[in-house]
Amino acid sequence: MKLICPICQEPLEKINASAVCVHHHTFDYAKQGYLNLLITQSKDHGDNLEMVKARTDFLNTGAYQFLRDALSQSVQKEKVQVLADLGCGEGYYTSALPCEEKYGFDLSKDALKHASKNDPASHYTVASIFHLPLPDACCEAAVTCFAPAACEEIFRILKPNGCFLFVTPGPCHLFEMKSVLYDTPYENEMEDLSIDLRLEKDVMIEQKFICSQEGLMNLFLMTPYAYRTSIAGRDKLAQAGNLELTAQFRIRTYRK
Ligand SMILES: [Zn+2]
Numbered sequence: 001m002k003l004i005c006p007i008c009q010e011p012l013e014k015i016n017a018s019a020v021c022v023h024h025h026t027f028d029y030a031k032q033g034y035l036n037l038l039i040t041q042s043k044d045h046g047d048n049l050e051m052v053k054a055r056t057d058f059l060n061t062g063a064y065q066f067l068r069d070a071l072s073q074s075v076q077k078e079k080v081q082v083l084a085d086l087g088c089g090e091g092y093y094t095s096a097l098p099c100e101e102k103y104g105f106d107l108s109k110d111a112l113k114h115a116s117k118n119d120p121a122s123h124y125t126v127a128s129i130f131h132l133p134l135p136d137a138c139c140e141a142a143v144t145c146f147a148p149a150a151c152e153e154i155f156r157i158l159k160p161n162g163c164f165l166f167v168t169p170g171p172c173h174l175f176e177m178k179s180v181l182y183d184t185p186y187e188n189e190m191e192d193l194s195i196d197l198r199l200e201k202d203v204m205i206e207q208k209f210i211c212s213q214e215g216l217m218n219l220f221l222m223t224p225y226a227y228r229t230s231i232a233g234r235d236k237l238a239q240a241g242n243l244e245l246t247a248q249f250r251i252r253t254y255r256k
Contacts, residue, residue, distance in 0.1 A: 002082060002103065002138045003125065006037045011135075033116035034124040036109070037133045046108025052090055054221035056114060059092045063209045067249050068096045070205055071143065071165060074253065075099055078163055080140040086129040086154070087147025091115030094122055097143070105129050132157060141165065151195040158256045164197055170204050170248030174223070177216065180240050181225060181233040190250065197254035206248035213241055 003012045005021035012019040012027070019027045019035055029035050047055070075083065075097045085094040088104030090111045095118060102122040106112055109126055116124040127133050129150040137159045144150070145167040154164050171187040178185035211219065216237055220226055229237075 001123065002101070002135060003035070003037065003123065003133050004135055006039045006127070006131070006133050009135075012133075030109075030113070030116070032113045033120050034109070034112040034126065036126040038107070038126045038128065044107055046106055047089065047111055048108070049110045051221055052108065052110045052114060054218040056090055056092075058215055058218040058222060059090075061212075061215055063211065063215070063245075063247060064092075066205065066207045067145075067167065067247070067251075068093055070249075070251060071145075071167070072096050072098055074163075074165055074251070075141060075143075078141055082139045083141045083143065084132070084134060084139050084157060086132070086142060086144045086150055088112075088115060088124065089145075091119050091122065091124065093143065093145050094124075095119035099141070103134065103139075105132060129153065137162075143167075149193055149195065151193065155196050155256065158197075160256055162256045163200070164195075164254040164256075166193065166252045166254065168250050168252075170206065170250045172206070172246055173248040174219070174245055176243055176245050177211075177219065177237070178225070180237050180243070181220075181229050193252070193254075195254060197256050199252060200255045201253035202250070204248060204250050206246055208244055208246050211243050211245045213238075216240060216243060219245075 005012055005025050007025045008023050010021040012021050017029045080099040082101045083099040085104045088094045088106050091104055094104040104124045105127045112124045132153045134157045136156050139157050140162050142154045142164045149166055169188050
């Protein structure tokens with residue numbers, strides 16, 4: 001296990017149901033199997049149970065399976081031993097990645113409960129992705145899907161020649177849903193990343209899928225739109241019925 005103590009940065013060792021460092025700082029595993037290494041009070045508690053449930057139900061429909069497959073193929077090519085997923089949520093992508101030793105980090109306990117129950121072989125840990133409980137240069141690969149890129153930490157934990165896969169929504173991602181929600185829908189903006197890694201590959205993948213009414217509401221809850229949308233827009237979506245949607249993702253591969 002590569003995790004380090006968040007208090008003294010010494011390696012943690014798993015002893016029974018706890019992780020313990022040489023200075024006897026002790027962190028207990030939750031009964032679902034995840035570890036909480038967050039020592040500072042964070043205002044951000046990550047996604048709540050309602051969002052986690054909506055996302056799990058939606059992902060189980062398989063609409064984003066093609067993204068999971070694309071990421072798995074990328075990791076497969078890299079021959080990765082140790083991988084960190086920053087902002088792993090309920091582990092939908094983490095669990096599928098072909099790699100011997102995986103670490104998933106998220107602030108949401110509700111998401112990690114689900115992740116660790118489903119995928120007990122991976123190390124799911126409550127921690128800020130901006131202060132990772134990992135030593136320097138310990139991973140061949142880092143992944144971030146739909147979360148902010150913690151550029152400094154990613155650079156720090158990657159081995160030389162390690163890769164970072166960064167997934168963001170493409171400009172037209174779910175445009176049809178935005179067309180229902182907003183009078184003047186706009187495309188997602190593509191932001192450049194300021195990171196000390198070399199951009200090696202930059203691809204856009206997309207697939208259309210038919211989304212049920214229930215799927216639409218789940219999708220709505222798991223996206224930032226839920227906070228920005230008027231009641232009128234929400235009502236329109238609740239009556240949209242089945243809708244054909246475009247899932248579009250940009251996958252950037254960086255190399256250290
Ligand atoms: Zn310690």
